[in-house]
Amino acid sequence: MALGLVLSAGAVQAQAFPDKPIKLVVPFPAGGGTDIVARKLGEHLRQDLGQPIVVDNKPGASGNIGADSVARSSPDGYTLMLTAAPFAIAPAVFKGLSFDPVKDFEPVAQIAIVPLLLVTRADSPIRSVADLIATAKKSSAPLSYATFGNGAPPHLVGERIQALGGFKLTHVPYKGGQAALPDILSGLVDVAIMDVVSMTPLIKAGRLRALAITGSSRSPALPDVPTLTQAGIPFDTVGWYAVFAPARLSPATAARLNASINKAMAQPDMQRLLIDGGAIPVAPAPSAAEWRAAFADNVKVWGEVARTSNITMD
Numbered sequence: 001m002a003l004g005l006v007l008s009a010g011a012v013q014a015q016a017f018p019d020k021p022i023k024l025v026v027p028f029p030a031g032g033g034t035d036i037v038a039r040k041l042g043e044h045l046r047q048d049l050g051q052p053i054v055v056d057n058k059p060g061a062s063g064n065i066g067a068d069s070v071a072r073s074s075p076d077g078y079t080l081m082l083t084a085a086p087f088a089i090a091p092a093v094f095k096g097l098s099f100d101p102v103k104d105f106e107p108v109a110q111i112a113i114v115p116l117l118l119v120t121r122a123d124s125p126i127r128s129v130a131d132l133i134a135t136a137k138k139s140s141a142p143l144s145y146a147t148f149g150n151g152a153p154p155h156l157v158g159e160r161i162q163a164l165g166g167f168k169l170t171h172v173p174y175k176g177g178q179a180a181l182p183d184i185l186s187g188l189v190d191v192a193i194m195d196v197v198s199m200t201p202l203i204k205a206g207r208l209r210a211l212a213i214t215g216s217s218r219s220p221a222l223p224d225v226p227t228l229t230q231a232g233i234p235f236d237t238v239g240w241y242a243v244f245a246p247a248r249l250s251p252a253t254a255a256r257l258n259a260s261i262n263k264a265m266a267q268p269d270m271q272r273l274l275i276d277g278g279a280i281p282v283a284p285a286p287s288a289a290e291w292r293a294a295f296a297d298n299v300k301v302w303g304e305v306a307r308t309s310n311i312t313m314d
Contacts, residue, residue: 017077017252017253017256018049018050018051018077018078019051020051020078021051021052021053021054021078022045022049022051022052022053022054022077022078022079022080023054023056023078023079023080024038024041024042024045024053024054024055024056024080024081024082024243025056025057025058025066025069025070025079025080025081025082026038026055026056026057026058026066026081026082026083027057027058027059027060027063027064027065027066027067027081027083027087028057028059028063028066028083028084028148028176029057029059029175029176029178029179030057030178031176031177031178031198032148032176032177032178032195032198033084033114033177033195033196033197033198033241033277033279034082034083034084034195034241035055035057036197036198036273036277037082037111037112037197037241037273037274037279038055038082039055040269040270040273041053041082041111041261041264041265041270042054042055044263044264044267044270045260045261045264048260048263048264049260059175059176060175061094061149062086062089062090062094062148062149062150062151062152063083063084063086063087063090063149063152064090064094064097064098064099066081066083067081067083067087067090067099067101067105068098068099070105070244070245070246071098071099071104071105071246071247072246073246074246075106075245075246075247075248075249075250076249076253077245077249077250077253077254077256077257079245079246080108080243080244080245080257081105081243081244081245082111082241082242082243083241083242083244084114084153084195084239084240084241084242085114085152085153085239085240085298085302086149086151086152086153087101087244088101088295088298088299088301088302088303089151089152089153089156089302089303089305089306090151091299091303092302092303092306092307093150093151093156093306093311093312093313094151094312094313095312095313101295101299102295102296102299103247104246104247105244105245105246105247106244106245106246106247106248106249106254106288106292107242107244107288107291107292107295108242108243108244108245108249108254108257108258108261108288108291109242109243109257109258109261109262109265109285109286109288109291110240110241110242110282110285110286110291110294110295111240111241111242111243111261111265111281111282112240112241112265112274112279112280112281112282113215113238113239113240113279113280113281113282114195114196114197114238114239114240114241114279114280115196115213115214115215115219115238115239115278115279115280116153116154116157116193116194116195116196116213116214116238116239117193117194117195117196117199117200117203117210117212117213117214117222117225117278118132118161118191118192118193118210118211118212118213118228119184119191119192119193119194119199119202119203119208119209119210119211120132120184120190120191120192120208120209120211121184121185121186121187121207121208121209122206122207122208122209124187124190124191124209126190126191126209126211127209127211128211128231129165129211129212129226129228129231129232129233130231130232131211132167132191132211133165133166133167133232136167136168136169137166137167142168142169142170143169143170143190143191144169144170144171144172144189144190144191145158145169145170145171145172145189145190145191145192145193146172146173146174146180146183146184146189146191146192146193146194147171147172147173147174147180147192147193147194148173148174148175148176148177148179148180148194148195149173149174149175149176150171150173150311150313151306151311151313152173153239153302154192154193154194154195155171155173155193155311156302156305156306156309156311157193157214157235157237158171158193159171159309159310159311160233160235160305160308160309161228161233161235163309164233164234164235165232165233169190169191172189177192177194177195177198177199178198180192180194181202184208185207185208191211195239196213196219196221196222196277196278196279197274197277197278197279198277199278200219200221200222200276200277200278201277203222203225210222210225211225211231212225212226212227212228212230212231212233213225213226213227213228213278214227214228214235214236214237214238214239215227215236215238216229216236218230219278219280220275221275221276221277221278222278237301237302237305240282240298241279242291242295243257243261245257251288254288255287255288257288258287258288258291262285265281265282265285266285
């Protein structure tokens with residue numbers, strides 16, 4: 001009888017979820033790719049779940065500050081995080097990390113595959129990856145490249161590009177793509193490696209020039225931009241956007257959130273937001289259990305890239 005009462009209480013709790021606003025932490029600054037997607041996703045989740053979705057930007061340390069706050073939150077489904085691949089990389093590059101992405105979080109849903117773009121200002125004399133390599137090799141001072149943080153995927157990609165291309169660049173990390181944008185546009189930094197979602201509108205507007213994109217195929221949104229491999233740099237690892245909760249989230253709540261998020265991401269406006277921005281919708285959308293297994297593997301893959309690049313942070 002006691003067991004029956006416990007199970008009944010759990011079922012009632014799952015059915016009642018949610019009964020108050022949900023906080024969606026974005027561990028990057030407002031205006032970036034994750035923030036753009038999070039705010040649009042929040043609108044759909046509000047309609048489906050019947051509760052407000054409060055987007056809370058907590059940038060810093062390549063997403064680690066926001067992630068730490070979520071790891072310390074109650075696993076009740078009312079604090080979530082929409083983040084990107086830096087989260088999977090963190091254990092391999094940051095010493096003394098305060099959380100474990102696999103042990104301290106519950107993967108809820110993967111929502112997009114997100115390539116990275118190698119870009120420069122529109123009037124730059126660098127018009128291709130070959131130009132970049134040639135210019136870097138003959139320059140008396142190293143060229144610079146901007147990213148949205150130390151140890152983030154663009155940083156790892158930048159180091160791999162240099163190793164594979166046999167040239168040197170100076171890394172200039174920023175607290176997000178929007179923070180780097182003025183220096184990219186002014187030419188204060190020579191090139192940048194950023195997420196495709198936040199950079200694609202600027203490329204289409206003629207303010208930036210894309211030199212290459214990560215991944216095994218070109219983006220439908222930017223069909224004239226070659227992949228790094230096509231440009232002579234054999235590297236095709238890509239990033240992603242996904243939603244996580246603190247560890248020990250109940251399976252019923254995880255399933256409810258997964259279904260709601262997948263439903264939202266299947267809507268035409270969300271598909272258009274991703275595709276127009278250069279991202280790739282995940283189809284078929286994985287269950288929470290499927291994403292949990294894929295994420296654990298992704299941590300290993302990015303960890304190997306980090307170790308190959310010899311990147312560690314205090």
